[in-house]
Amino acid sequence: AAGVIQSPRHLIKEKRETATLKCYPIPRHDTVYWYQQGPGQDPQFLISFYEKMQSDKGSIPDRFSAQQFSDYHSELNMSSLELGDSALYFCASSREPGATYEQYFGPGTRLTVT
Amino acid sequence: DAKTTQPTSMDCAEGRAANLPCNHSTISGNEYVYWYRQIHSQGPQYIIHGLKNNETNEMASLIITEDRKSSTLILPHATLRDTAVYYCIVRASYSGGGADGLTFGKGTHLIIQP
Numbered sequence: 191a192a193g194v195i196q197s198p199r200h201l202i203k204e205k206r207e208t209a210t211l212k213c214y215p216i217p218r219h220d221t222v223y224w225y226q227q228g229p230g231q232d233p234q235f236l237i238s239f240y241e242k243m244q245s246d247k248g249s250i251p252d253r254f255s256a257q258q259f260s261d262y263h264s265e266l267n268m269s270s271l272e273l274g275d276s277a278l279y280f281c282a283s284s285r286e287p288g289a290t291y292e293q294y295f296g297p298g299t300r301l302t303v304t
Numbered sequence: 305d306a307k308t309t310q311p312t313s314m315d316c317a318e319g320r321a322a323n324l325p326c327n328h329s330t331i332s333g334n335e336y337v338y339w340y341r342q343i344h345s346q347g348p349q350y351i352i353h354g355l356k357n358n359e360t361n362e363m364a365s366l367i368i369t370e371d372r373k374s375s376t377l378i379l380p381h382a383t384l385r386d387t388a389v390y391y392c393i394v395r396a397s398y399s400g401g402g403a404d405g406l407t408f409g410k411g412t413h414l415i416i417q418p
Contacts, residue, residue: 194347221403232391233348235405245403280347287403289336289395295347 192216194296196281202302203271211266211299215283221245222264223282223293224256233280239264240287271303308392313413322379324412326392329373334397337368338406339377341388341414348391348408351377387416 195214203209215222224236226249235248239258250256253271258264268275278300282293309327316322328337338353352359352366354375359366365378379386391411396404 223403223405225405232408232410233342233406235407238403238405240403246405248405278345282347284403289334289338289353289397289404292338292350292353293406294350297347298345 194281194283194294196279196296196299198299199297200300200302202304204304205271205273207271207303209268209271209301211268211279211281211301213264213266213281213283213296215262215264215281216294219283219285219294220262221284221287221291222258222262223284224250224264224266225280225282225295227278227280227298228274229277236266238287245287268301273303276301276303308394308409310390310392310409310412312410313415315415315417316379316382318384318416318418319381322382322386322414322416324377324379324390324392324414325374326377327374328392328394331372331394332396335394336397337366337372337375338393338395339364339366340391340393340406340408341386342391342411343385343388349388351390353395382414382416384416384418387414389413 223238225233227233236250238246278298282295284291339351340348389411
């Protein structure tokens with residue numbers, strides 16, 4: 191079965207640079223979520239989109255922005271990168287929003303800021 | 305969303321049933337209980353979820369107490385590949401609002417012993 195696709199899988203950037211992470215949801219899933227997992231920490235919710243509109247917002251820094259496109263893929267844009275942004279970034283998708291629909295996670299993008 | 309409490313770690317012998325408890329004493333009537341697991345920096349994997357009734361799928365069984373204040377995830381025949389961090393998450397039902405993100409707690413590190 192098709193899964194959530196994330197690209198790139200690994201990314202190395204320097205401080206103050208910009209990074210763009212991409213997420214391709216499972217086919218026919220219109221809801222996308224972004225999570226950040228720092229070293230030794232549990233995943234933290236950043237932001238979500240439903241039908242191309244921002245839906246819920248978690249602990250996303252102002253330096254980060256995201257959007258969902260007409261084909262339902264999503265991009266997370268990160269500017270003025272800091273060392274503390276080094277983390278695993280997971281994208282998840284669900285068929286629809288709400289607790290009756292489980293979220294399926296992608297393999298993640300490992301971002302290293304040097 | 306209601307908070308959850310899980311043991312920090314548990315051991316289980318390979319081939320035996322692994323029973324992972326979770327307390328969610330402040331759960332409200334419209335909140336689901338979800339279980340995810342994360343195997344060493346991979347994307348969290350959906351296991352099972354339920355509202356009131358016990359649920360079973362190909363991976364596990366979920367037993368929810370009648371008062372819904374606690375639940376147990378059962379892996380019937382644990383294998384070494386089941387070694388992972390298991391997260392119990394309470395999630396409110398969709399109420400016309402947004403696609404709410406999951407709130408991951410500390411989880412239980414389950415170690416399957418050969």
